[in-house]
Amino acid sequence: DSGVTQTPKHLITATGQRVTLRCSPRSGDLSVYWYQQSLDQGLQFLIQYYNGEERAKGNILERFSAQQFPDLHSELNLSSLELGDSALYFCASNHRGTSTDTQYFGPGTRLTVL
């Protein structure tokens, strides 16, 4: 158990809908990272927050947004969902927010868009 929690574990929804994925980092970690893992794209970095502020952006679509709250938990919002958004979404955390430090991953949220 990495100490990173993600809810829900599974999510099934329809095209065009909007969903919110939630992540709580390990105790003491200030930075949260979001990744998407799909069969054809592998593990793709989406976005990073550090202590409430956006720090880095990866291949995140405009339909997707995220935020980190004062208690350091983070939410990833996915809107106007398409079939291709079906994937496993991971949250990871570390303390200093650098990619030279280990990122500890949560169990993931499996999103299925029908």
Place this chain on the structure above:
Amino acid sequence: AQKVTQAQTEISVVEKEDVTLDCVYETRDTTYYLFWYKQPPSGELVFLIRRNSFDEQNEISGRYSWNFQKSTSSFNFTITASQVVDSAVYFCALGNEKLTFGTGTRLTIIP
């Protein structure tokens, strides 16, 4: 640009055999870190090891060992006396400005 290549897409070995997973990376940075993660069938990503670019000593942890060779930009992972529980997808990753993952190697241990 940085890149991580795991050329072995899938490997199958019989239980108790040794197996080596290859990882080759590209970066222009002189300071960087290398990681291995395991993704078992249950889906979570489990951290295995972190190594910095200045430490080329091999590391052993039980049945797991890692061979870092800066001269060939490789960070290979060997499992000795494999077990069915080692069946998983293994990812190598390079960390400096960002964390870049390889495409993973699916390892199947046949009982």
